Amino acid sequence: MANDYPRYLQASYELQAMLLKEGMETARKHPKMAGFSMCAWNDIEWGVRWGIHDAFSRPKILTPERFRKFNSPT
Numbered sequence: 690m691a692n693d694y695p696r697y698l699q700a701s702y703e704l705q706a707m708l709l710k711e712g713m714e715t716a717r718k719h720p721k722m723a724g725f726s727m728c729a730w731n732d733i734e735w736g737v738r739w740g741i742h743d744a745f746s747r748p749k750i751l752t753p754e755r756f757r758k759f760n761s762p763t
Contacts, residue, residue: 731746
């Protein structure tokens with residue numbers, strides 16, 4: 690498994706990005722939603738791992754260029 694770890698990590702980042710996008714699109718479609726805030730920019734060292742960057746502010750899968758495309762309406 691240790692040899693496959695980089696592949697698993699990359700796949701988890703891809704899944705996380707898809708789920709973030711799904712949540713943003715759901716919010717955009719809601720008739721009473723005027724906007725949203727992405728407040729989980731970085732992972733938190735004590736266990737919260739759903740930020741766009743890791744705990745050391747390194748981009749996971751969403752580089753700034755990819756995030757601009759990701760953050761645009763579908």
